Every structure is written in C-alpha cells, then in structure tokens.
Amino acid sequence: MSDDGRFERATSRFTDRITEDGRDGWPVEAGRYRLVVSRACPWASRSLVVRRLLGLEDALSLAVADPVQDERSWRFTLDPDGRDPVLGIRFLSEAYEAREPGHPGGVSVPAVVDVPTGGLVTNDYQRITLDLETEWTRLHRPGAPDLYPERLRDEIDERMDGVYRDVNNGVYEAGFATSQEAYEEAYGRLFARLDQVSEHLAARRYLVGDTITEADVRLFTTLVRFDAVYHGHFKCNRNKLTEDRVLWAYARDLFQTPGFGDTVDFDHIKRHYYVVHRHINPTRIVPRGPDLRGWRTPHHREELGGRPFGDGTPPSPPRQDEVVVPL
Known part of the structure; x- marks a missing residue:
C-alpha cells in the first residue's frame, strides 16, 4: 500500500520464459x-x-x-x-x-x-x-485457435493495457483502498473503462477482430467474478454486471463457449475472497448469492457474427479429473 491508501500490485519476481528455443534455459517440453x-x-x-x-x-x-x-x-x-x-x-x-x-x-x-x-x-x-x-x-491441439494473431497484436496489447489498468487491477485498487480518495479514484476509472468497453462491444462480438483473442480471456476472468465478489466485497457497486445489457450478454457468450465456463468454480471464487480477506470481511461469512442460473440463459450475441475459434475448432470436453461442478 502507498502512503495515501492506494493499493500497489507487486511485480512478478520470477520472469523466466519457457520458449521453443530455450533461450532462458527452459525449453518447451511436453510433460516437463x-x-x-x-x-x-x-x-x-x-x-x-x-x-x-x-x-x-x-x-x-x-x-x-x-x-x-x-x-x-x-x-x-x-x-x-x-x-x-x-x-x-x-x-x-x-x-x-x-x-x-x-x-x-x-x-x-x-x-x-x-x-x-x-x-x-x-x-x-x-x-x-x-x-x-x-x-x-x-x-497445440489440431484446430487450436490463434489467440494472439500477429497482425492484431498492437490492438490487442492496447486493449489489454487499458483493461488491466482500470478493470483487472482496478477492482483490487477499489477493494483494497484504505482512503476514501484512493477508493473513489479507482472506482471512477473502473466504471469509465467498463462503459467504454460496453460501448465498444455493442456492435461487435469480441474485443479485437471477429474471433476470441487473449484480450477477451483477460476481460472475462474479471467479469465472471464481478457480481459474485467485486460488486459487494470490493465496493464496486455502481451497478451489477447483470445490469449492463451488453457486458452481461458478452460475458454469458464467453461463459457458454467451451474452454471458458467449464474452468470456472464459483464456490472456490467466493470462499477465497470472503474467507481470506479478513480485513474486509472479518466475519468470514460467505454469501449465498448471487443466483448463478442466469449464466446459462440465451445471450443472442451470435447475431453479431464472428467466429469464436476462427478457422479452428472448439476444444474437447474437460478431462475427467479437471471437471468443475456445473451450475
């Protein structure tokens, strides 16, 4: 935390890369x-x-x-x-x-x-x-999508940078703030960015191009936690995700896409935030809500076109030992 009550995320200490040529000493190798x-x-x-x-x-x-x-x-x-x-x-x-x-x-x-x-x-x-x-x-499996296509990387990086700063990390800056000023500044940036993203997605299915990219993955992992955790626990409560017509449909579209919702465990999400963050929730009571059944309702985003996996195919169902209890 800074002296003025702002949350400051620590940088990763270990940044070696696993690469095809092994230039950091860690070559790509199956099973290693x-x-x-x-x-x-x-x-x-x-x-x-x-x-x-x-x-x-x-x-x-x-x-x-x-x-x-x-x-x-x-x-x-x-x-x-x-x-x-x-x-x-x-x-x-x-x-x-x-x-x-x-x-x-x-x-x-x-x-x-x-x-x-x-x-x-x-x-x-x-x-x-x-x-x-x-x-x-x-x-990669046969038919794996290109989630970081070279021709779109500059646009993907720009989108990811704004989303990281104001949304992915912004919810934490609001939730962990220890001064009113720091909280309100983070809160303002968060919802300004969400409004911008909502407007951007109103007429297009995905953040960049007409297929799923890394940018969508990074936005999704915050949106899927929004109503369950960030809205109440982190005081990001101008509105719920379900109250933004565009973002709620976009999030449901991704959730229902193989590879997204089948990795999400709302029980783990809620127990972690509400039990571990004792300085925010000293009683450690885990709320029963929200009602999660809406995640499976029709989203109609396919009407905007787009091809989720581009020229690729959906992934196979999860391995038996990695199946998450469905909603």
Whole structure:
C-alpha cells in the first residue's frame, strides 16, 4: 500500500520464459512442467482458459490449490494427504524455496514449476499465457485457435493495457483502498473503462477482430467474478454486471463457449475472497448469492457474427479429473 491508501500490485519476481528455443534455459517440453493455479484467482484463471482452448492438457499438467490459503501460502489440501501428487509438496512456497532459498517475497499463482527439480520457473502472470500461445505452438491441439494473431497484436496489447489498468487491477485498487480518495479514484476509472468497453462491444462480438483473442480471456476472468465478489466485497457497486445489457450478454457468450465456463468454480471464487480477506470481511461469512442460473440463459450475441475459434475448432470436453461442478 502507498502512503495515501492506494493499493500497489507487486511485480512478478520470477520472469523466466519457457520458449521453443530455450533461450532462458527452459525449453518447451511436453510433460516437463506443472501449472499451479487456484480456480479462485483471476490471474490464474487466464492460464486455465488458454490451456483448455489450445489443448495443452497432456503437455502441461495441472495442480489446483485450495482456494483458502494460510500464512504458509497456497496449499494442496484438495489432494490426498495434502500433497500435490506430482511435485510431492504441501505448499507452493516449497517450489519458490527450491528456486530461491530464503525467498523473501510473496507466493502467487499462476506458477509454472519444473517437475524434475521441483523449482519454480515463472510466476509472470502477464507473460505465461502469451508464451503458451506463441512458444508452445508445436504442442497445440489440431484446430487450436490463434489467440494472439500477429497482425492484431498492437490492438490487442492496447486493449489489454487499458483493461488491466482500470478493470483487472482496478477492482483490487477499489477493494483494497484504505482512503476514501484512493477508493473513489479507482472506482471512477473502473466504471469509465467498463462503459467504454460496453460501448465498444455493442456492435461487435469480441474485443479485437471477429474471433476470441487473449484480450477477451483477460476481460472475462474479471467479469465472471464481478457480481459474485467485486460488486459487494470490493465496493464496486455502481451497478451489477447483470445490469449492463451488453457486458452481461458478452460475458454469458464467453461463459457458454467451451474452454471458458467449464474452468470456472464459483464456490472456490467466493470462499477465497470472503474467507481470506479478513480485513474486509472479518466475519468470514460467505454469501449465498448471487443466483448463478442466469449464466446459462440465451445471450443472442451470435447475431453479431464472428467466429469464436476462427478457422479452428472448439476444444474437447474437460478431462475427467479437471471437471468443475456445473451450475
């Protein structure tokens, strides 16, 4: 936090990249790495969606942490004996320690861990999905969509920058603010950007071009949490997502697209935010609402045209061991 009550997000400490040529010492290799996520975390959820869309499940294994972490970091209490069955560790902090003994910083997800050494490779949430899209192409499934097409990258980057600053991170700046001024500034930027995005999407199905891109993935992971968490818990309460006709239809369109909604676990989302953030919710009571059935209602966004996967195809259904309890 800054002296004037503004939330300041820490930068990723470990920014090595896994690339086709292995220039950082980490070559793309099927089965070598393990992606550690929490289904509660919007930054980690980006990697879940991209991994599904690209069909990387067999190449990049998945570890899902308990949504409620403790002072020792994200924990693997969802697994038998409380240990990740591949890495053999109880806490993600052990992978950070293996990478940097005495690591002084925070422990965040998503994280990619080198299975042979048990050490962290990267926790660079801004870069992980881009590299999955551009460096892991040899391992993509047949029919995988191009989520970061080269001809549109400047526009995608511009869209993502604004959405990150004012929406993805903006909800946290509002929710974690410790001064009225800081809260109101973040609140204002958040809804100004959402209004802009809503106007942009009123006549087009996706943020950039006529197919799903990385920009849509990044916006979706905040929108899907908006009414369940950010509206009340983070005081982002000018209006609910369901009260914005365009954004609500856009979010439902993506949710109902294979690879998006089938990665979302609202139970994990709600338990994490309402239980872990004791300074905001000291009673740790998890609300029963909102009613989630609306996520499956018709959205009619297909009337705007567009091709969700471009020249590609939808991903196969989730692996049996990765199925989320449906709404």
